[in-house]
Amino acid sequence: METSNGSASSSAPSNEAPSGDFKLKFCTVCASNQNRSMEAHLRLSEAQYPVISFGTGSLVRLPGPTISQPNVYEFNKTSYDTMFKELESKDPRLYRANGLLNMLDRNRHVKSGPERWQNWQPGLPRLDHASDKGSEGCEGGVVDIVITCEERCWDAVIDDLHNRGAPLNKPVHVINVDIKDNHEEASVGGRGIVDLAKSLNAAAAEERGKMGPALFDQGGSSARSSFDERVPDVLAEWQEKWPNLPATWTLAWF
Template sequence: MGAKLRYAMVCSSNQNRSMEAHALLKRHGFDVSSYGTGAHVKLPGPSLREPNVYDFGTPYKSMHDELRRKDPDLYKRNGILPMLKRNLGVKNAPQRWQDNAADGCFDVVVTFEEKVFNIVIEDLSNRKQVLIRSVLIINLEVKDNHEEAATGGKLTLELCQEIESADCWEDAIDDIVAAFERQHKRKLLYTISFY
């Protein structure tokens, strides 16, 4: 078994896909964090034009309590209250990827949409690379709904278990990705960047 790696789960702004994967990996003993890349955390509201918008750092408990007061039936029915309750069990508040410099560096960053994959690559390339330590950035495309997030979380766990079990992920990543794509019929994007 290779050394214990640090993982980051990154999605856009609603905290569903990254937090589902974070919760599952955490339960399996992984050293994992999760982030969004948007300007704010956006959760569905009563209509598409009326999302609930929060600043990163707003506690999940505050979001949960506010939405429960606004319309408990709507937010229970659309899965937002259960999602926030799950998030509460994982960490206090959402964090923004671009502000994570204080968190140190990760060995593997998993994104769930190509746009976020590109944001992470650009962000890392704009940072001062002082450690010259490699980081694998991998995108597993997952639709942004509760069912797909659950499936994506399981696939992410399986992928990370394969990476974790490699003696040297840098040497094994091409084979790991090829086997994953064959087995699950899902195309992965991946690249290596540096801290």
């Protein structure tokens, strides 16, 4: 991830909870499950959406004292708290100045540690994640919307879903919102993702009302086809409000 500040401008959405009882389930993804996906994870949870998050890289990589000396950790094994304490003991001035300690401090109050997308088994209950922010509603281990924060992460998610062969036969919208990997841009991207979530949730709630909650909530393609067809239009309207966050969409399958 970069540590220099970027710049972006857009109006910030209100951080309101989704209207009514219905809430789409979200998953946010970046390379290391550290900056962009975790900022979006936190903001979606604060807006009361069910949310989980992952990284697609082979290892978790954080900036070190030089470009050739990154701090490298394993997914699913090293907690954010361990990373925070290690970097604080190495060089607190450096890692506070470049924002890593602040980022890791945020992360350790969201969930235990970075998870790798390729190790996730959709449909497997996530009962051991009850302390994660946004965990309520995601206990069943499935989501409706996956939002990646970089094109290569979008490609990795789509390739992985294709290789899995859709064992659950459940549609999932995979949307890439391209966000530069620095702290300021991640903050802007997080606000934009919450705004997108609100628009998607409103469209889904409307179609659910027409279809009937029982049928819609089963998550089958036929029950949700009217919502699936609306997603590109919702995304296009959102893109007009957030032109500095280029977005790409596809419908895939769990």
